[in-house]
Amino acid sequence: MPLSSSHHPTRAADACEVRVAAALEGWRLELPSWGFADTGTRFGKFLQPTAAHTIEEKFADAGQVHLYTGCCPTVALHAQWDLPGDAAGDARAVLQMAARYGVRPGSISPTLFQDQEYKHGSLANEQPGIRQRALDHIVASIAWARALGSSDVTPWFADGSNFPATADMRQRKRWLTAGLARAHAALGPEQRLLIEYKPFEPAFYHTDIADWGMALLLARAAGPQARVLVDTGHHYAGQNIEQIVAWLLDEGMLGGFHLNDRRYADDDLTFGSIDPYQGFRIFAEILAFERERGSSAGLATMIDQSHNLKNKVEEMIQTVMSGQELYAKAAIIDFDALAAARGEQRLIDAENIYKDAFSTDVRPAVRAWRRARGLAEDPLAAFRASGYLERVARERAGHTATATSYA
Ligand code: PSV
Numbered sequence: 001m002p003l004s005s006s007h008h009p010t011r012a013a014d015a016c017e018v019r020v021a022a023a024l025e026g027w028r029l030e031l032p033s034w035g036f037a038d039t040g041t042r043f044g045k046f047l048q049p050t051a052a053h054t055i056e057e058k059f060a061d062a063g064q065v066h067l068y069t070g071c072c073p074t075v076a077l078h079a080q081w082d083l084p085g086d087a088a089g090d091a092r093a094v095l096q097m098a099a100r101y102g103v104r105p106g107s108i109s110p111t112l113f114q115d116q117e118y119k120h121g122s123l124a125n126e127q128p129g130i131r132q133r134a135l136d137h138i139v140a141s142i143a144w145a146r147a148l149g150s151s152d153v154t155p156w157f158a159d160g161s162n163f164p165a166t167a168d169m170r171q172r173k174r175w176l177t178a179g180l181a182r183a184h185a186a187l188g189p190e191q192r193l194l195i196e197y198k199p200f201e202p203a204f205y206h207t208d209i210a211d212w213g214m215a216l217l218l219a220r221a222a223g224p225q226a227r228v229l230v231d232t233g234h235h236y237a238g239q240n241i242e243q244i245v246a247w248l249l250d251e252g253m254l255g256g257f258h259l260n261d262r263r264y265a266d267d268d269l270t271f272g273s274i275d276p277y278q279g280f281r282i283f284a285e286i287l288a289f290e291r292e293r294g295s296s297a298g299l300a301t302m303i304d305q306s307h308n309l310k311n312k313v314e315e316m317i318q319t320v321m322s323g324q325e326l327y328a329k330a331a332i333i334d335f336d337a338l339a340a341a342r343g344e345q346r347l348i349d350a351e352n353i354y355k356d357a358f359s360t361d362v363r364p365a366v367r368a369w370r371r372a373r374g375l376a377e378d379p380l381a382a383f384r385a386s387g388y389l390e391r392v393a394r395e396r397a398g399h400t401a402t403a404t405s406y407a
């Protein structure tokens with residue numbers, strides 16, 4: 001392993017285990033409720049007999065992921081899909097239901113893109129009535145979040161246009177600014193508004209919050225409890241995401257992540273499946289920042305992916321396992337040696353410090369951490385052996401699939 005004691009293999013392995021255990025102990029990944037439901041692409045949906053159709057089934061599936069990985073105690077909910085209605089409903093019932101499966105509700109995403117009214121946008125819509133409706137929905141989502149004890153409300157706006165000249169981009173910016181400030185005013189003192197950006201899709205000419213700079217300006221204008229949310233799939237190909245992360249951290253404006261991987265666009269592929277080194281580099285920026293400041297960056301780290309070919313619970317466990325491995329690899333970077341190499345402009349040495357950490361097989365250390373916590377060493381194998389999927393396939397047979405939309 002890449003720590004300086006590496007010339008003594010046993011001691012180095014022990015040091016690696018200690019570093020990995022300390023990192024994993026405090027690391028949590030939030031699961032998306034929609035990742036357990038039948039979803040698809042605009043071309044169609046391939047239904048799974050074990051897919052979740054109700055919020056209870058989503059909690060049940062998420063509970064399995066947490067049971068075997070020990071690192072996913074919260075579930076992100078999408079207001080319209082999971083918490084329908086205009087006002088906070090029976091939060092106690094939702095909390096009790098989640099608790100039955102060993103999880104809690106996490107961040108709450110308003111759903112501002114599905115209803116017919118939102119065809120031309122939500123908070124940036126030309127029609128005042130629709131802007132008001134969108135604001136009311138965000139405020140209702142904030143009320144739900146407070147009733148559920150969730151601190152983070154995570155709006156994503158599909159607002160944008162498809163053809164040049166059809167939208168007044170400056171005016172829409174002002175409507176978004178005003179709407180987000182009003183939404184911010186509805187936050188409780190313990191709550192945060194995490195503003196997510198995306199360059200295109202479903203709008204293919206312009207998207208109102210297209211990148212991190214726009215999200216940052218809007219978050220600053222909204223108020224002190226607003227931050228930026230980075231969805232790893234929401235960038236142009238080749239964009240340096242870890243630099244965005246570094247800048248937002250340095251500005252105190254990074255609120256959290258939606259983790260997934262992509263090859264072409266917002267593909268929602270399994271996190272770490274295409275470019276694991278990028279995940280490692282993002283985690284390295286966070287760990288370096290936290291090390292420097294001596295405390296947690298307070299980030300909400302969620303998975304946001306939903307694939308319709310792999311089994312959903314298995315894919316989620318696979319994602320968590322890869323996430324833990326990448327995080328563990330970043331945690332064993334020799335940051336002191338790195339600072340020295342950078343300061344002395346020893347470029348090859350600095351780069352090799354990353355490469356050494358990234359190419360270290362941390363799986364034995366991750367397994368040791370799981371053993372110490374009483375978890376199965378191989379969460380995926382343990383889940384498969386449990387018979388859960390066979391049972392829910394029987395129980396869920398005959399349920400009708402519900403459309404959830406693109407993710
Ligand atoms: C949009 O692509 C997104 O990333 C937003 O976070 C949504 O809330 C999520 O996917 C689900 O559609």
Ligand code: MN
Nearest residue numbers: 196231258304
């Ligand atoms: Mn997202």
